Amino acid sequence: MKTVFKIAWRNIWRNKLRSAVVVCSIFLGIWAGIFVSAFSFGLNEQRKESMIRNQISHLQIHNSAWLDQKEVAFTFLATAVDDLLNKDPRLEAFATRTKASGMVSSAHYSGAAQIIGVNPNAEAALSHLEEKLTEGEYFPEKGSNPVLIGRALAQKLEAKIGSRIILNFSDGQGNIISSAFKVKGFYKEVSSKMEELNLYVRQSDLQALLGLEPGQVHEIAALLKEDADIEIVQQELQAHFPALAIQSWQQLSPELAYADDIMTQMLYIIIGIIMLALSFGIINTMLMAVLERRKELGMLMCVGMSRTKVFSMIMVETFYLALLGGPLGILLAYYSVWQGSKSGLDLAVFSDGLASYGIDSVIYPALPSSFYWGTTAIVFIMTLLAAIYPARRALKLNPVETLRTI
Amino acid sequence: MAIIETKNLSRLYQDGDHIIRAVDKVNLQIEAGEFTAIVGPSGSGKTTLLNLIGGLDSPTEGEVIVDGKAIHQLKDNALINFRLQHIGFVFQAYNLIPVLSAQENVEFIMLLQNASARERKTRAQELLKAVGLEAQMHKRPTELSGGQQQRVAVARALASKPSFVLADEPTANLDSKSTEDLLDIMHKLNQEEGITFIFSTHDQRVIDRASRIIYVEDGQIKESH
Numbered sequence: 319m320k321t322v323f324k325i326a327w328r329n330i331w332r333n334k335l336r337s338a339v340v341v342c343s344i345f346l347g348i349w350a351g352i353f354v355s356a357f358s359f360g361l362n363e364q365r366k367e368s369m370i371r372n373q374i375s376h377l378q379i380h381n382s383a384w385l386d387q388k389e390v391a392f393t394f395l396a397t398a399v400d401d402l403l404n405k406d407p408r409l410e411a412f413a414t415r416t417k418a419s420g421m422v423s424s425a426h427y428s429g430a431a432q433i434i435g436v437n438p439n440a441e442a443a444l445s446h447l448e449e450k451l452t453e454g455e456y457f458p459e460k461g462s463n464p465v466l467i468g469r470a471l472a473q474k475l476e477a478k479i480g481s482r483i484i485l486n487f488s489d490g491q492g493n494i495i496s497s498a499f500k501v502k503g504f505y506k507e508v509s510s511k512m513e514e515l516n517l518y519v520r521q522s523d524l525q526a527l528l529g530l531e532p533g534q535v536h537e538i539a540a541l542l543k544e545d546a547d548i549e550i551v552q553q554e555l556q557a558h559f560p561a562l563a564i565q566s567w568q569q570l571s572p573e574l575a576y577a578d579d580i581m582t583q584m585l586y587i588i589i590g591i592i593m594l595a596l597s598f599g600i601i602n603t604m605l606m607a608v609l610e611r612r613k614e615l616g617m618l619m620c621v622g623m624s625r626t627k628v629f630s631m632i633m634v635e636t637f638y639l640a641l642l643g644g645p646l647g648i649l650l651a652y653y654s655v656w657q658g659s660k661s662g663l664d665l666a667v668f669s670d671g672l673a674s675y676g677i678d679s680v681i682y683p684a685l686p687s688s689f690y691w692g693t694t695a696i697v698f699i700m701t702l703l704a705a706i707y708p709a710r711r712a713l714k715l716n717p718v719e720t721l722r723t724i
Numbered sequence: 725m726a727i728i729e730t731k732n733l734s735r736l737y738q739d740g741d742h743i744i745r746a747v748d749k750v751n752l753q754i755e756a757g758e759f760t761a762i763v764g765p766s767g768s769g770k771t772t773l774l775n776l777i778g779g780l781d782s783p784t785e786g787e788v789i790v791d792g793k794a795i796h797q798l799k800d801n802a803l804i805n806f807r808l809q810h811i812g813f814v815f816q817a818y819n820l821i822p823v824l825s826a827q828e829n830v831e832f833i834m835l836l837q838n839a840s841a842r843e844r845k846t847r848a849q850e851l852l853k854a855v856g857l858e859a860q861m862h863k864r865p866t867e868l869s870g871g872q873q874q875r876v877a878v879a880r881a882l883a884s885k886p887s888f889v890l891a892d893e894p895t896a897n898l899d900s901k902s903t904e905d906l907l908d909i910m911h912k913l914n915q916e917e918g919i920t921f922i923f924s925t926h927d928q929r930v931i932d933r934a935s936r937i938i939y940v941e942d943g944q945i946k947e948s949h
Contacts, residue, residue: 320835325821328824332823613817614819614821617815618821621808622808622837624801625800627836718780
């Protein structure tokens with residue numbers, strides 16, 4: 319077989335330009351495929367992370383009845399849960415929230431609103447709400463009924479820092495509450511929809527208006543340090559508080575979990591399609607190489623080279639082309655993804671569209687290392703499959719016909 | 725004892741409604757050490773006869789016995805292996821492997837025979853020296869003249885230590901000087917080492933050197949002396 323490898327290696331350099339074109343097409347195809355995959359994967363990861371960090375967290379705890387109907391009355395006492403979560407070293411942060419659905423209005427605009435009562439310090443640690451402020455103060459100690467609104471809502475309300483807006487919502491007994499709040503800050507979110515919908519007020523202010531006792535909350539959201547702990551912590555909390563609904567982010571947002579699940583499969587399909595297209599180029603090139611060398615291949619069979627060795631030689635030649643183009647493409651892709659993951663790809667021109675899907679305009683390509691191995695395997699499998707047809711054509715050559723004379 | 729024997733050997737081809745008898749009931753015996761030329765006009769069946777003797781083509785009927793083995797009964801891989809071990813080939817168009825050097829081309833046959841690296845190298849160098857190419861051992865075919873390439877082909881044909889060498893029009897593409905040089909080498913190998921050569925040829929210079937001439941016409945042996 320050593321001879322086969324040696325001749326095959328030299329054969330691929332007979333027509334340098336043709337081999338170089340095939341190597342380049344494999345190399346560019348793989349690079350493009352992996353980079354597009356990394357872009358898609360990174361985009362999906364960012365969307366997932368954004369949703370988890372800004373909206374749903376890793377785990378949420380609710381009164382079981384809240385899941386069916388988001389009524390103000392369906393609260394639970396956070397104290398016991400708080401105590402347990404405070405002691406758990408696996409948690410990065412958690413915060414309690416009191417919520418009410420209602421309307422927000424100013425002299426210029428009126429619209430639906432999700433009013434979220436938060437503990438300022440806990441919320442800052444959990445969702446980094448304070449860092450998202452673009453203007454104003456984060457729940458100053460002085461002054462009553464402060465509210466933080468998103469920039470998109472501020473534009474609609476034509477509100478400025480210090481403006482008064484009216485929030486209308488129902489309390490636990492079904493009474494309509496109408497209360498004035500003073501705008502203390504504007505926050506920025508990756509999702510413009512969230513900026514329009516969510517308003518943040520002090521939890522104590524909202525509890526008082528809803529007629530709830532301190533400690534009565536609608537939601538506890540928690541972030542964990544490691545994704546791997548989510549299921550375990552969820553099960554432990556559920557065991558401690560069987561009456562409460564403890565949900566993971568996958569349960570809270572099934573579409574996000576589904577997108578996460580199918581992403582890797584989708585990326586392999588992209589690579590598979592690219593390699594399928596490339597394999598036709600390989601078949602064409604190797605078929606030309608076989609047909610050009612009919613006489614030589616016939617001679618090899620005449621003088622005693624077995625058909626198995628002739629077949630192997632064509633397979634090895636194709637394998638060499640993949641061996642040159644494949645790793646080069648994978649290495650360049652790895653470098654591009656690594657560079658992109660540091661600097662990010664700024665898609666500011668599409669920022670409005672991306673924001674409506676909750677995605678930041680700077681995309682950081684990323685790929686799990688297993689994908690590189692998977693791609694390598696696909697490249698070599700597809701290349702070898704592509705080599706079979708030309709190699710079989712070589713096998714079918716009749717030595718006498720190829721030589722015409724011995 | 726004959727190293728090649730054919731019995732009622734025929735090879736027929738279908739050409740539309742016609743049947744062409746390229747080789748027609750040929751009975752032939754070739755002894756070891758012969759320097760035989762198969763001659764005849766174009767289309768007379770010389771090459772087909774050579775192909776049948778070399779196991780490159782299958783007879784329509786009859787037998788080909790080489791070294792006591794009925795090669796017409798051998799299956800594909802067994803036949804390839806038989807050719808490798810027993811027959812050397814020299815082609816009209818040289819047909820060297822262009823990506824290998826002269827020495828590597830000669831070694832190639834021995835590689836297929838699984839000879840050791842030392843044996844391959846020694847024998848290849850000896851053979852190339854015998855054909856007067858010791859200075860061109862490391863050159864590739866494209867760097868050699870036609871005559872030199874054909875001499876490499878002769879060295880390659882002898883590399884496997886075959887029972888005989890079949891050469892189809894070996895001088896057809898060579899000039900006079902190269903033809904004379906090549907014939908000198910092959911004749912010397914025949915005379916000094918007893919190697920059997922069987923040529924198909926039109927070349928009078930080859931015919932003049934042959935120890936035996938077989939005249940073929942219409943697929944039949946018309947004369948043998």
